[in-house]
Amino acid sequence: MKAQHLKIKEYCKISNNRVLLNDQLLYEDQGSDFTTFIKLAYKKMDTNYPKFFKMDDLSKLGFLASDILLKPMTQDAEITKNIALVFSNSASSLQTDRKHQESIVDKENYFPSPAVFVYTLPNICLGEISIKHRLYSENSFFIFNHFNAKYLHDYASSLIESEKADEVLCGWINCDVEDYEAFLYLVSKKGSIEHNKEEIIKLYTTK
Amino acid sequence: MNKTYLSYNNIVSSLGFDSPTVVQKIHEGLSGVTLIEDETLFPNPFYASVIDSDYLGKAFEKLQPAGGYTRLEQMMILSLDKIIKASGVALTDRVGLILSTTKGNIDTLDPRNPMPAERAYLGTLGHIIKNHFGFSTEPIVLSNACVSGILAISTAKRFISQGTFDQVFIVGGDIVSNFILSGFNSFQAMSTLPCKPYCKQRSGINIGEVAASVLVNKDQDNLPPEAVEILGEASCNDANHISGPSRTGEGLYRSILSAFKEANVGPGDIDYICAHGTATIFNDEMEAIALNRLGLDAVPLNSLKGYFGHTLGASGLLETIVSMHSLYHNTLYPSKGFTELGVSQPLNIITAPIAKDLNCFLKTASGFGGCNTAAIFKKVRS
Known part of the structure; x- marks a missing residue:
């Protein structure tokens, strides 16, 4: 199987108010709530993308972690990269779903946006x-109760082996x-x- | 690479609870979209395709379920039950389960819903379906906006070719809820009349609910007569806007091109296109541009939204199943609601049932987040 020759090039973690790239600590701010922390991390990483502030929390989190990994690879606008995106989680978009639900539950206070x-x-x-x-590439979003290394591994391998993608951000x-x-x-x-x-499990579970 | 086939299939919708009944209704020109007056769903009367609750409840009771199930769970279980039984497939560790849905049990977030709000977790929905039937593998829930239904077929094919599974059951479903209606209404995307895809008089979408299921199989044995082979599929992002389609149809264009490449076919091999056709101004126009860029303007095309409304995460799966039966019957079904071309580029919209030898079809979908998916299917028996 060609799958054995695939590698993990880099990885990024954002959790517990810390930003790590390949286990190198890029930023830490233990005192803040998520809203403040992610804003400060955005500034620290020189992200410079004003649309960031319109995003919901899930998009901010995914965007920032991706940007740290992809920025060095996609800076040259002339070269199109075929990097697929295969993300997963357990709560889907529920945090924002709850916000929309609050805006429609009361007929006297009805303000869906x-x-x-x-x-x-x-x-x-x-x-x-x-x-x-500028990724015109494959996108898939899966929901699992828990992180599922086996499914992510098989799916990413299939995308590269079938030449649907050169690389997969997973x-x-x-x-x-x-x-x-x-x-x-x-x-x-x-x-x-x-x-x-x-x-994959080792990288995910190492704190 | 392994070949993969779409085999046993089912549709639970307002037009009926099995694929042949639903397809027969389409043949007769009947639509499931009706005027609904239900203030718990929306303050004003609206057009939608909604399953009769009494009929659903009675059909579900026959399965003698233990415990309480939500509306969507009932629909999904009813649909999947039929194809698991028909196929006779044992649910071993070589058999996968994929759920395709955008919002799952989103109605349980409403405080008036008797079920707990925790039921809105999509992984929970996956496990309820898994446990009901006794699947041995972890359920895979795909939630990728309105391309989910076709992407679920691609996903099943990919897991089979990777050796993860030998067979995969897919069930797609979404319900008509006040959550969805209020949201699309806030986008001013809802039509006040039955929807009219690609038509000059179109004025937006209708929402619909459905559960649809299919068995994806790597063996040619044990296939029903309407089975098709998956020749190629691809999914490409527009990289343009999160809630509006690309003006050049870039992602859809690239998706179809890439699916052609894998399928080793070209525009001349496609006998029929089952397109997305939501009946919004921007979506339909985008599709017309992308299809013209590929030289597909003369291929007979329909949107099935006029029969079912937009069934969100199930739509791609539902519409693929109807297209399988269209091939089987060698009949092209009209694009309901269409009278006069309302896009800037030519399209060959089907306006009456046409008997024609059909061998190969293209299914497409596009959705929020700039996602697009295309898949090409071919008849197994000729």
Whole structure:
């Protein structure tokens, strides 16, 4: 199987108010809530993309983690990159769904907004990333109760082996009532980490 | 690479609870879209395709379910039950389960709904379906806006070719809810009349509800007569806008081109296009541009939204199943609601049932987030 030759090139984690790139700490701010933390992290990373502030929390989280990995690869506007996006989580877009639901529950206080409603789909985050990095590529958003390394591994391998994508940005982006978590990794033909289920779980669980 | 086939299939909709009944109604020109007056769903009367609750409840009771199930769970279980039984497939660790939905049990977020709000987690929905039937593998829920239904077919094919599964059951479903109606209304996307895809008089979408299911199989044995082979599929983003389609149809154009490449076919091989056709000004125009860029303007085309409304995460799956039966019957069904071309580029819209030898069809969908998907299917028996 060609799958054995695929590698993990880089990975990025945003959780517990820390931003890590390949286990190198890029930013930490233990005192802030998510809204403040993600804004400060955005500034620290020189993201410079004003549309960021219109996004919901899930899109902000996915966008920032992706941007850290993709920015060095997509800076040259002339070269189109075929990088697929395969994201997963357990809460879908529920945080924004709850917000839209609140706006329609009371007939006397009825104010549904298209700016909120559009984010009641988890794949909007993939659209935001595709726009920023000019990715005319495969997008898929899966929902699992828990991180599922086996399915992500098989799906990413299939996209590269069938030549639907050159590389796959893969992982877990979740926002829920209590917590948030981002773990993204780039599957490629080049890299130093083996692309297999065990390595993916190891990277995901190492704090 | 393995070949993959769409085999046993079912549709639970306002037009009936099995594929042959639903397709027969379409043949007769009947639509499931009617005027609904239900203030719990929307303050004003609206056009939608809604399943009769009594009929659904009675059909579901016959399965003698243990415990309480939501409306969507009942629809999905009813649909999947029929094809699991018809296929006789044992649910071993080689058999996958994919759910395709945009909003799942979103109605349970409403405080008036008797079910707990936790039921709105899509993974929970997946596990309820898994446990009801006793699947051995973890359910895969795909939630990728309005392309979910076709992308679920692509996903099943990919997992089979990767060796993860030998067979995959897909069930797609979404319901008509106040959540969805209020949202699309806030976008001013809802039509006040039955929808008219590609028509000059079109004025927006109708929402519909459906559960549809299909067995994806890598073996040619045990296929029903309407089975088709999946020749190629692809999904490309517009990289343009999160809620509006690309003006050049870029993502759809690239999706179809890439599906052609995998299928090793060209525009001349396509006998019929089952397009997305939501009946919004921008969507229909975008599709016309993309299809013309590919030289597909003369191929007979319909949108099935006039029969079912827009059934969101189930639409691509539902419409693929109807198209399979269209091939089987060698009959092109009209694009309901269409009278006069209302897009800037030529399209060959089907206006009356036409008997014709059909071998190969293209299915497309596009959705929020700039996503597009295309898939090409071919008749197994000629």
